[in-house]
Amino acid sequence: MSRIFSGIQPSGELHLGNYLGAVKNWVRLQHQHPTIVCIVDYHAITVQYDPEQLRVRRRDMALSLLAAGIDPNIATLFVQSTVPEHTELAWIFNTVAPLGELERQTQFKEKSQRQESVSAGLLTYPVLQAADILLYRADLVPVGEDQVQHLELSRVIARRWNAHFAAGEEFFPEPQALLTPARRIMGLDGQAKMSKSLGNTIGLLEPSDQIWEKLRPAVTDPKRVKRTDPGTPEVCNIYHLHKAFSPPETVEHVAEQCRTAGWGCLDCKHVLHGTMLEELVPIQARAKELNAKLSLINDALATGTARCAMVARETMREVRDKMGIT
Ligand code: ATP
């Protein structure tokens, strides 16, 4: 049976892109496979950040994930830095990761452009990611489309390490990405993917009126300049959000109204706001409950760390042994 591992950075609030591209898959798959969900704080420090804010964001991310439906009685939820073997294995993988491929990673190129000073950690981010996954010998990684390239690299790392140190045997599996239909949600600006670090998000826990204030001016099909201009739903981010939140008959109706200019974009956004809230309101109610019982979050994380620490210790014992490090 496949083992699932996936991570999310505490670099801001959990947004609709994270939820539709990754978290919804985790919630579904936890019932079918052993599933580990990791709040990757060591990844979040590869760009400039505020330490006090990181502490808060880590807890908020745990709360949001539990509210979104991660069940700590079924899945394992923990914070990366509480299991130090992640960084130990990452160092080891640094010695087999090809530098050229790290430099070719799109995320590195994009994020380094936004930094005043680029850290080596931003370059080796996918090496730590490979360590996160392979420490638990997970073979299935539900992620958004932006992470597919990193997963390709984690397969290269697994293959190289196996060839060097396990006589070609598959000690580490080659992890495969698992995508949802909403693998790449665009930001409200329509310029780039929705990202915590770009300020173009709708947060999973945002109040209804705040969500509407963001939806109202959100970019749609640029060819619909006037209310009477017909549109192309496939190029519109709002239509893709409809596909994620609205029932199929609504999606069909929305597409028809867009193509014939029957509706203006605001009409379409109103309907989306309604269907979106149907899904978000129960999540927000659970978040409110959890907020009043923070010990539930701490307990879930502590249990997760204990479970992961055992597996990680055993993997590293074998890795050190095979590498002549003990
Ligand atoms: P940051 O801007 O700090 O990188 P992020 O919003 O990209 O934050 P991550 O923590 O890097 O979020 O990614 C968590 C998961 O969410 C990953 O599986 C990633 O592929 C997925 N994801 C992120 N943004 C989107 C998006 N816009 N559409 C679909 N999936 C996404």
Ligand code: MG
């Ligand atoms: Mg990201």
